[in-house]
Amino acid sequence: MPSKSYQQLETELDEIILKLQSEVDADAAVELYKKGLKLVKELRRFLDNAENAVTKLKADFDRPES
Amino acid sequence: MVPSFSVSEFVAVINQTLELAFNSVNINGELANFHVSKGKWVYFDLKDDEASVKFFGTVYSLPGPLKDGMVVRVFGTPRLHPRYGFSVNFISVSLTGEGSLKKAADLLEAKLAREGLFDADRKRPLPYPPNCVGLVTSGESAGLNDFLKILNNRWGGIKIMLADVQVQGESAPPQIVEAVESFNGMIDLLQGGRPDVIVVTRGGGSAEDLAAFNNERVIRAIAASRIPTLVAIGHEIDTSLAEMAADKRASTPSNAAEILVPDRREALKTLEDRAGLLDELTGRRLFDAHKGLSLARDRLTDLVIVRLKSIAASLSSRQSLLTALDPALPIKRGYAIVRANGRVVRRGRDTAKGAIVSIEVSDADIGAQVKSIYAK
Numbered sequence: 051m052p053s054k055s056y057q058q059l060e061t062e063l064d065e066i067i068l069k070l071q072s073e074v075d076a077d078a079a080v081e082l083y084k085k086g087l088k089l090v091k092e093l094r095r096f097l098d099n100a101e102n103a104v105t106k107l108k109a110d111f112d113r114p115e116s
Numbered sequence: 117m118v119p120s121f122s123v124s125e126f127v128a129v130i131n132q133t134l135e136l137a138f139n140s141v142n143i144n145g146e147l148a149n150f151h152v153s154k155g156k157w158v159y160f161d162l163k164d165d166e167a168s169v170k171f172f173g174t175v176y177s178l179p180g181p182l183k184d185g186m187v188v189r190v191f192g193t194p195r196l197h198p199r200y201g202f203s204v205n206f207i208s209v210s211l212t213g214e215g216s217l218k219k220a221a222d223l224l225e226a227k228l229a230r231e232g233l234f235d236a237d238r239k240r241p242l243p244y245p246p247n248c249v250g251l252v253t254s255g256e257s258a259g260l261n262d263f264l265k266i267l268n269n270r271w272g273g274i275k276i277m278l279a280d281v282q283v284q285g286e287s288a289p290p291q292i293v294e295a296v297e298s299f300n301g302m303i304d305l306l307q308g309g310r311p312d313v314i315v316v317t318r319g320g321g322s323a324e325d326l327a328a329f330n331n332e333r334v335i336r337a338i339a340a341s342r343i344p345t346l347v348a349i350g351h352e353i354d355t356s357l358a359e360m361a362a363d364k365r366a367s368t369p370s371n372a373a374e375i376l377v378p379d380r381r382e383a384l385k386t387l388e389d390r391a392g393l394l395d396e397l398t399g400r401r402l403f404d405a406h407k408g409l410s411l412a413r414d415r416l417t418d419l420v421i422v423r424l425k426s427i428a429a430s431l432s433s434r435q436s437l438l439t440a441l442d443p444a445l446p447i448k449r450g451y452a453i454v455r456a457n458g459r460v461v462r463r464g465r466d467t468a469k470g471a472i473v474s475i476e477v478s479d480a481d482i483g484a485q486v487k488s489i490y491a492k
Contacts, residue, residue: 055247056245056273056383057243057244057245063390063394064390066394067390067393067394067397070394070397070398070401071397074401075405076401076402076405079397079398079401079402079405080398080402082398083394083398086391086394086398087391087394090387090390090391090394093387094384094387096272096273097272097380097384097387100271100272100273101268101272102264102267102268102271102272102273102274102275102276103274103275103276104276104278105275105276105277105278106255106278107277107278107279107295107298
C-alpha cells in the first residue's frame with residue numbers, strides 16, 4: 051500500500067476540522083481530535099524531512115531525427 | 117577529344133559527377149517562389165543577389181510553414197532531372213536569422229491557433245503539489261540545477277523522472293517529442309509510477325537556440341499530452357509556441373519550480389493554523405459539553421427541589437386535614453361524648469332509662485344516670 055501523499059493527508063485533516071465544526075457529540079469530538087493531531091504530526095514530519103528523488107530515464111533520446 | 121553523349125547519357129554522367137563531387141550540400145539563401153503541390157510536394161527557389169537555384173522535396177522535410185523572403189539553410193543532394201532540369205532534392209530545411217525564425221513562428225502560430233491548440237479552455241490545472249514530475253531538459257544545464265534547487269528548497273517527497281534531452285539544435289525537437297510521448301506511454305502500475313505533470317524547461321538563449329520550442333512537432337506533442345504540462349523557457353522577449361500550447365507556462369526554470377509546488381514554510385504556517393483550529397474547535401466542543409452538563413445538573417436540582425416542595429405542601433395539607441378531623445376539637449368547643457358500657461351513645465336506643473353513662477368533656481369524664489329518653 052503506497053503511503054498517502056501530503057495532499058491526501060491534508061484533505062483528511064480538513065474533513066476532520068469540518069466535522070468538528072458541525073454538531074458532533076463530545077466522545078466523537080475527542081476521537082476526531084486524536085486523529086487530527088496524528089495527521090498534523092505526520093504532515094509536520096513530511097514538511098521537515100521529505101526529500102525529492104531524481105531518477106534519470108534510461109531511454110536513449112539521443113537518436114538521429116527520423 | 118570532346119566527349120559526345122546522348123541526352124540520357126549526358127544526364128547520367130552529370131549526375132554521377134555531381135554525386136562524386138557534391139553528394140550532399142548545405143546551401144544558404146532566401147526563399148522565393150515557395151509553393152506546395154497536392155499537399156505533399158514542395159517547390160521553391162533559393163536566391164541571393166546574383167543567383168537562383170531550384171529545390172524540390174516533400175512537406176515532411178520542412179520545419180513548419182515557410183514563406184518567401186525567409187532566410188534558410190537547405191541540406192540536400194543536387195541532381196539533374198531527365199525532364200525538369202537541374203534542382204536540389206532537399207532533405208532538411210533550417211531557418212537561419214532571427215527575422216526568419218520570427219516569421220516562421222508567426223506563421224505556425226496562426227496555423228495552430230486556427231486549430232485551437234492555444235485555446236484557454238484546453239488548459240488543465242496542474243496537480244498541486246505533484247507526486248511525480250516528468251522533467252524534460254538537458255541533464256547538464258544550469259536550468260536543471262536552478263529548477264532542482266528551488267524545488268528542493270520549497271518542497272519534498274516528489275519523484276522526479278529526468279529525460280535528459282538536447283534542448284537546442286536539430287536533434288532537440290525529436291528528443292523532446294520522444295520524451296513527452298514516453299512519459300505519456302508509461303503505465304501507472306503503482307501510485308507515483310507515472311508522472312502526474314510534465315515539465316519541459318531550459319534556460320535562456322538566442323532565438324536560434326530556442327527554435328526547438330517553436331517546432332511544430334514539439335508543440336503538437338505538448339498539446340497532445342494526456343499528462344498536464346508546464347513549459348518554462350528562460351527568455352523574456354517572446355513567448356515560445358510550446359509555452360502557449362502548454363497547460364501552464366513559467367518564465368524560467370526557477371519560476372517553474374515556484375509554480376509547481378508550495379513553499380514548505382508557508383505550508384508549515386498553514387498547518388500550524390489548522391492545528392490551532394483543531395485545538396480551538398475541540399476545546400469549544402468540550403466546553404459546550406461541560407456547559408451542557410452544568411445546565412443538566414442545575415435542571416435536575418431544580419426538579420428535585422420542586423418535587424420536594426410539592427411533597428411538603430401535600431404533607432402540610434394532610435396535616436391540616438388530620439388536625440381538622442381530630443375528635444378532641446369538638447369536645448374543646450363544648451361538645452361531649454356520651455358512652456354507655458364503654459360504647460358511644462349515638463341514638464336513644466343505645467341506652468336505657470336508669471342506665472349509668474359516662475360523659476366525656478374537654479377536661480373530665482362525668483358519671484351520670486339516664487332519667488328519661490324522648491324520641492326526636
